Amino acid sequence: MILKQLICSLALVLCVRTTSTAAKVNITIAAVLSNDTEIEQFQLIAAKYSAISDEKKSNIQLRWLSRTAVTNPITALHFFCSDIIPFQPHIIIVSDDVASKLVPASLSYTCAFYEIPIISISSRENVFSDKLIHRTFMRTVPPYSHQTEGWLSLLTYFQWRKVVLLHSSTEESRMMLTRFHNGADKKKIDIEAIVEFPVGESDYSTTMAEFKGYQSRVFILYAEADEARVILKNAAEFNLTETGFAWIVTEQLLQLPELPVGALGLRLVGADNRSAHLNDAVRISYESLEYLYVRGNLSQPDVSCANKTNPAWSDTAAQILKQLTVYKVDDGQTGVLAFSSEGDRISATYGIVNRHPDGLQQVGNYKISQKNSVDSLLSDDISSDTDQGTLAIKDNDILWPGNTKSRPEGIAVANHLRVVTIEEKPFVFVRPGSDCDTQVEVLCPKPSPQNRSLSDPYCCRGYCIDLLLELARKLNFSYSVHLVADGMYGAYESKNGSKKTWNGLVGELLDQHADIIVAPLTINPERADNVAFTKPFKYIGITILVKKNNMNSNLVSFMQPFKDKLWVMVLLSVHVVALVLYLLDRFSPFGKFKSSQEDGTEEDALNLSRALWFSWGVLLNSGIGEGTPRSFSARVLGMVWAGFAMIMVASYTANLAAFLVLDRPDSKITGINDARLRNPQEGFYYATVKGTYVDMYFKRQVELSTMYRIMESRNYESAEKAIQDVLDDKLQAFIWESSRLEYEAAQHCDLILAGELFGRSSNGLALRKGDPWVDKISMTILTLHENGFMEDLDMRWILSARRKCPESDSSPATLGLTNMAGVFILVAGGIVAGIFLIFIEIAYMKHKDKKMRQQELARHAMEKWRRNIQKRKTKEHVEKGPVESLERHNERSKGTPDEVHRPYASTPNATPNATGGVATLRRNASRNGDNYTERQMIV
Numbered sequence: 001m002i003l004k005q006l007i008c009s010l011a012l013v014l015c016v017r018t019t020s021t022a023a024k025v026n027i028t029i030a031a032v033l034s035n036d037t038e039i040e041q042f043q044l045i046a047a048k049y050s051a052i053s054d055e056k057k058s059n060i061q062l063r064w065l066s067r068t069a070v071t072n073p074i075t076a077l078h079f080f081c082s083d084i085i086p087f088q089p090h091i092i093i094v095s096d097d098v099a100s101k102l103v104p105a106s107l108s109y110t111c112a113f114y115e116i117p118i119i120s121i122s123s124r125e126n127v128f129s130d131k132l133i134h135r136t137f138m139r140t141v142p143p144y145s146h147q148t149e150g151w152l153s154l155l156t157y158f159q160w161r162k163v164v165l166l167h168s169s170t171e172e173s174r175m176m177l178t179r180f181h182n183g184a185d186k187k188k189i190d191i192e193a194i195v196e197f198p199v200g201e202s203d204y205s206t207t208m209a210e211f212k213g214y215q216s217r218v219f220i221l222y223a224e225a226d227e228a229r230v231i232l233k234n235a236a237e238f239n240l241t242e243t244g245f246a247w248i249v250t251e252q253l254l255q256l257p258e259l260p261v262g263a264l265g266l267r268l269v270g271a272d273n274r275s276a277h278l279n280d281a282v283r284i285s286y287e288s289l290e291y292l293y294v295r296g297n298l299s300q301p302d303v304s305c306a307n308k309t310n311p312a313w314s315d316t317a318a319q320i321l322k323q324l325t326v327y328k329v330d331d332g333q334t335g336v337l338a339f340s341s342e343g344d345r346i347s348a349t350y351g352i353v354n355r356h357p358d359g360l361q362q363v364g365n366y367k368i369s370q371k372n373s374v375d376s377l378l379s380d381d382i383s384s385d386t387d388q389g390t391l392a393i394k395d396n397d398i399l400w401p402g403n404t405k406s407r408p409e410g411i412a413v414a415n416h417l418r419v420v421t422i423e424e425k426p427f428v429f430v431r432p433g434s435d436c437d438t439q440v441e442v443l444c445p446k447p448s449p450q451n452r453s454l455s456d457p458y459c460c461r462g463y464c465i466d467l468l469l470e471l472a473r474k475l476n477f478s479y480s481v482h483l484v485a486d487g488m489y490g491a492y493e494s495k496n497g498s499k500k501t502w503n504g505l506v507g508e509l510l511d512q513h514a515d516i517i518v519a520p521l522t523i524n525p526e527r528a529d530n531v532a533f534t535k536p537f538k539y540i541g542i543t544i545l546v547k548k549n550n551m552n553s554n555l556v557s558f559m560q561p562f563k564d565k566l567w568v569m570v571l572l573s574v575h576v577v578a579l580v581l582y583l584l585d586r587f588s589p590f591g592k593f594k595s596s597q598e599d600g601t602e603e604d605a606l607n608l609s610r611a612l613w614f615s616w617g618v619l620l621n622s623g624i625g626e627g628t629p630r631s632f633s634a635r636v637l638g639m640v641w642a643g644f645a646m647i648m649v650a651s652y653t654a655n656l657a658a659f660l661v662l663d664r665p666d667s668k669i670t671g672i673n674d675a676r677l678r679n680p681q682e683g684f685y686y687a688t689v690k691g692t693y694v695d696m697y698f699k700r701q702v703e704l705s706t707m708y709r710i711m712e713s714r715n716y717e718s719a720e721k722a723i724q725d726v727l728d729d730k731l732q733a734f735i736w737e738s739s740r741l742e743y744e745a746a747q748h749c750d751l752i753l754a755g756e757l758f759g760r761s762s763n764g765l766a767l768r769k770g771d772p773w774v775d776k777i778s779m780t781i782l783t784l785h786e787n788g789f790m791e792d793l794d795m796r797w798i799l800s801a802r803r804k805c806p807e808s809d810s811s812p813a814t815l816g817l818t819n820m821a822g823v824f825i826l827v828a829g830g831i832v833a834g835i836f837l838i839f840i841e842i843a844y845m846k847h848k849d850k851k852m853r854q855q856e857l858a859r860h861a862m863e864k865w866r867r868n869i870q871k872r873k874t875k876e877h878v879e880k881g882p883v884e885s886l887e888r889h890n891e892r893s894k895g896t897p898d899e900v901h902r903p904y905a906s907t908p909n910a911t912p913n914a915t916g917g918v919a920t921l922r923r924n925a926s927r928n929g930d931n932y933t934e935r936q937m938i939v
Contacts, residue, residue: 025298027289029282030065030089032107034097034122039066041275042093045282053290060293062286065089069096069103076106081305085114088301090320091285095122095274104128108137115317116301117324119285121277124268126175129342136317138324138343140277140334141268142368144172144250148180150266150350150366151220151248152187153391160246160410162190162216166231168223169196176222176250192216197227208234218246218410225256232258243402244478246410259355261438262401266350266366276333284337288323292316354398356438364393399438406469409476417773419468419481420505420514422489424719426743426797427463427520430483432456441465446483452513458483463797467537468518470789474780477773481518484508487718489519491691492526504691506531509766516773517766520739522693524761532771533764535778537790538739541757542694544677544686545734545741546669547726548752561655570648573827574615577641581634582611584834588631589845606630614638619645633837640830669733671755677707677733686733687722690715694736697759711735726751739763743798 031042046064053062065087070079084092092111096104104123111118112135120128120139128134129143155163165180167173177194184191192214197204208231211219219240221228228249235241241260254265270276292298297319299312321343329337336347352364367390400408421444423430436443436459445455460481472479490506501507506527508514522540523533562570585606606614606629614628618641629635669676676684688694688711695715698708716722723744725731734741738757745751765781767774784790 024059024061025293026061026063026088026300027286027293027298028063028065028087028089029091029093029285029289030067030084030087031093031278032067032069032084032095032103033093033278034069034095034103036068038095038274038278039068041278042066042282045279049282049286053286058290058293060290063087069094071103073102073106076103077110077305080107080110085301085305086303088303089116090289090298090301090316092116092118093278093281093285094118094120095278096120097122104137108134111136114302114305115314117317117320119281119324121274121281124271126172129175129344131342134343136321138321138339140281140337140345141271142345142348144252145176145179146344146348146368147250147266147350148176148183149368149389150352150391151180152183152189153366153389154248154264154352155189155218156187157391157393158246158407158410160216160218161188162192162411163218163220164192164211164214164216165194166219166221166223167194167196168227169198170224172224173222180220197223197231199224199227201227202230204230204234205237208238208240211235211238211240216411217244217408218248220248221253222250223253225253228253228256229258232256232260236260241401243400243404243406243480244408245401246408247401254353254355254360260401261355261357261403262399263355264363264398265353265355267353267360267362269349269351269365270334273334280329280332280334280337283332284324284327284329287329288320288327291327292319292323352393356399357403357435361397361399363397364391366391396439403436403438403443404469405438405440405442406472415477415773417477417479417515418513419479419516419518420484420508421460421464421481421517421519422484422487422505424520424740425462427739428460428465429462430458430460432458434459437461442469442481444481444483447485449485452485455482463793464518464520466793466796467784470784471777471780474783475773475776482514489521489692490527491696492530493691502530506766509768515767515771516777520737520763521766522737522761523764524693524696526696527766530769531766532769532774533766534774535781536762536764537781537784538763538794540761540763541738542697542735542759543738543741543757544669544672544754545723545726545736545744545751546732546754547729548750561652561658569824570619573644573824574619575612577637577827577831578611578615579608580831580834581614581629581637581641582606582608584634584637584838585611585629585631588633588838588841590631590841606634615641618642619648621645621649631838631841633834633841636837637830637834640827640833644827644830669754672704672758674755680710684732685714685730686735687711687714687716687731688735689719689722690717693761694759698735723751739798746798 029046031039033039033042043064043066046062046066050062050064053060065084067079067083070076092107094104094107096102104118104120105127108118108128112133115136117136117138120137120141122141123139124141124144126143126145128137128139129145155161163184165177167177173196181191193216195207197207219235221231223231232241236258241247241262247260247263249259249263249265251265251267253259254267289298297316299316300310301313301317302310325339325341325343327338335349338346340346346368348368350366350368351362352366353360354363395407396405398405398407400406421428430444434443434457441459441461442465444458444460446458447453447455460483465481468479468481471477484505485508486503488504488507490502490504492500492502494500495503502510505514505517505519505521509517509531517531520538520540521527523536527533611629618638629638677686680686686707688698698704698711701708716725719734719736719740722731722734722736726734727748727750733754738753741753745753765777767777781790
């Protein structure tokens with residue numbers, strides 16, 4: 001039996017091939033497109049498939065027809081009959097744009113009459129799914145009504161079981177409503193109300209006023225753009241787009257400027273990629289026609305609109321439509337392409353978009369499976385949500401109405417809590433502005449203390465804000481957040497002599513300005529007497545924040561005792577001192593340089609290299625064998641340099657030993673019992689924040705009363721200012737709650753916590769006494785502790801903020817230039833003293849040289865005078881003879897002393913000495929037997 005069937009099939013194929021060999025069969029695919037660009041793309045695609053057909057060497061003669069669509073639907077029939085029908089198209093591919101929006105409908109009516117299949121690559125109106133009118137119409141894009149499947153999946157995902165459906169009174173909306181009804185019944189979603197808005201109205205306020213009476217807070221809007229603008233405007237006027245509401249809109253309305261922030265919608269992926277859709281339309285047309293030709297089920301259409309001349313075409317057209325319906329393209333450029341019995345695409349991917357203040361943002365996607373067509377949706381084989389498609393959503397990326405990250409519960413919440421908080425890192429971070437990052441922030445205006453109706457916009461985030469969001473989600477309450485007006489936590493005190501009242505957070509709660517305090521408010525007896533605290537959400541204590549004694553030691557260990565600048569200055573000093581020693585000894589008259597010139601021993605002079613050797617030798621204590629300075633000025637500098645070297649070497653040695661063996665604490669104080677806190681010295685200040693739990697703690701404790709009195713006048717208005725003063729060394733210790741100080745110590749490497757925790761307490765949320773929310777919130781907080789949520793908050797906001805700081809070093813402080821500045825001043829003084837002394841030496845030497853020259857002149861004068869006297873005596877002796885000379889000499893010796901000396905005084909060559917001193921001349925002469933006595937002359 002099987003063999004017989006194979007033989008029959010083979011014979012049929014051979015028959016077909018024989019017939020096709022006789023004459024080629026024309027297959028015409030026409031395209032009516034909206035612009036020239038699409039025409040060019042179609043021609044390129046047509047050339048590709050013609051080449052494919054030629055490679056197969058089949059008897060198919062592919063013919064391609066492309067025309068630009070007319071914009072007037074009235075002339076479309078004439079256009080169809082004159083420009084398309086004469087070419088006998090088997091399939092017509094059509095597109096549209098804003099100018100030719102009605103062309104697909106006109107061609108669809110005509111093609112339905114002449115039974116020509118038409119494939120649209122852009123038309124998504126629901127009316128084309130009506131096969132009573134558009135019998136031959138198919139499309140590569142799904143209709144807008146298929147969004148309802150994504151809407152139903154969103155409702156199921158967010159656990160919204162009750163919705164209000166809003167639509168305009170059009171046929172498109174009614175078709176969507178029918179499809180949504182069928183799907184909602186399967187999903188067991190209750191449609192609380194269906195509101196139809198008349199077309200063309202300018203105000204729907206009367207209708208919108210009734211919406212707050214509905215229990216559902218989820219609205220699905222499917223309407224024309226004009227009606228949607230009015231609906232959304234009226235919804236905003238009635239505060240229906242604020243926190244607690246949810247809006248899902250159709251794809252056509254996503255670009256409306258009136259669309260509220262937080263609205264959700266589905267947007268078809270690749271809907272604007274006309275080239276891809278055109279390629280897939282040509283491919284499925286060609287492959288379907290080729291399949292029918294091989295089986296001999298393909299005839300030619302009519303050639304004229306006047307009459308139908310080919311009765312067989314009706315059967316061929318039905319075969320083409322059936323083949324297009326059952327055919328499937330698995331690897332199309334737009335994905336899997338398949339059609340339902342209505343001709344609609346049944347496999348598509350949508351992006352889930354969310355309206356943010358700065359535009360639309362995709363927060364997920366939804367992929368419709370092949371069985372998720374109209375038939376499968378209404379069939380009984382749908383047993384689970386996964387059969388309806390694949391939904392993937394990034395919950396953290398969704399911004400909900402009211403600029404909140406908290407998902408609406410979808411039903412009316414009877415309680416709305418007014419939340420007051422305070423800026424306190426890391427629990428509440430505050431920044432000015434209303435452009436809050438809805439992913440991590442909430443709007444928290446700060447009212448004016450004088451006029452609460454006036455407020456400044458702020459955005460808040462942090463530990464407490466995340467806790468509030470989680471509580472609201474679990475306990476199903478809505479909220480509005482504002483900052484405390486006076487910036488205080490809450491203290492019971494009088495103002496300007498009036499009656500005592502509570503200020504800050506506690507005051508706003510008691511004065512009915514808030515319903516709950518969500519802040520790091522410490523539980524203490526004074527506050528617990530006036531407000532009701534929940535179970536603690538964090539356990540804390542009091543600790544002390546101080547600034548580290550930082551150390552900078554980045555070199556190897558033997559270099560650490562001195563800082564880089566000090567090492568540079570030491571090395572520079574060695575060479576400067578050597579240069580100055582050389583110059584002093586070079587120019588000093590008592591230096592070796594001058595002595596070497598006089599003695600001829602130039603090799604012993606102090607040159608520059610020997611001066612460097614001397615400087616290094618003194619510094620390193622290596623001994624000086626040669627090249628020592630000789631001049632007094634240079635020796636003075638040498639002694640100063642030796643003292644410098646002694647101090648530097650001793651300091652280096654001592655500090656190096658300290659680096660190796662000593663430990664030094666990081667903190668200036670050891671804890672609350674440190675003597676510097678109990679009895680602070682001048683210049684040592686510590687404080688806390690006034691009107692806070694820590695302030696009250698010190699006030700209550702008798703043993704801390706002295707510290708309280710010391711701090712009272714220095715306490716700060718805010719912790720921010722105190723922490724900054726610690727960083728700036730204006731405050732030596734800041735006493736505050738451990739959570740905040742742990743955060744600051746993690747943020748700043750220069751800060752450290754001193755001592756152990758004391759005054760242990762806890763933080764809790766506060767409400768008015770008797771409030772029923774106290775027990776609910778307390779139980780929820782305990783649950784959050786058990787499931788690890790509070791630990792996650794600690795990790796996210798406190799521990800994860802820790803900066804990477806250098807490891808603690810127990811070595812002593814590295815010496816710097818300021819530590820050794822006196823030594824360098826001493827060296828500089830030695831240099832100045834040496835220079836000063838060399839000038840004195842030069843001046844003294846000049847004076848001595850002048851005196852020596854004068855003495856030399858006197859000596860030369862005396863020698864000349866002596867020679868002249870000797871010449872005169874010799875001359876007289878020669879002229880008178882020895883006897884006469886002797887008589888005359890005797891006569892003179894008998895006279896007075898004045899007469900004895902007169903000849904010398906009257907001698908013209910006797911020149912007085914320039915210095916006015918007394919010269920003694922001793923002569924011993926013996927000439928011709930005569931004796932001369934010793935004479936003394938005063939000049």
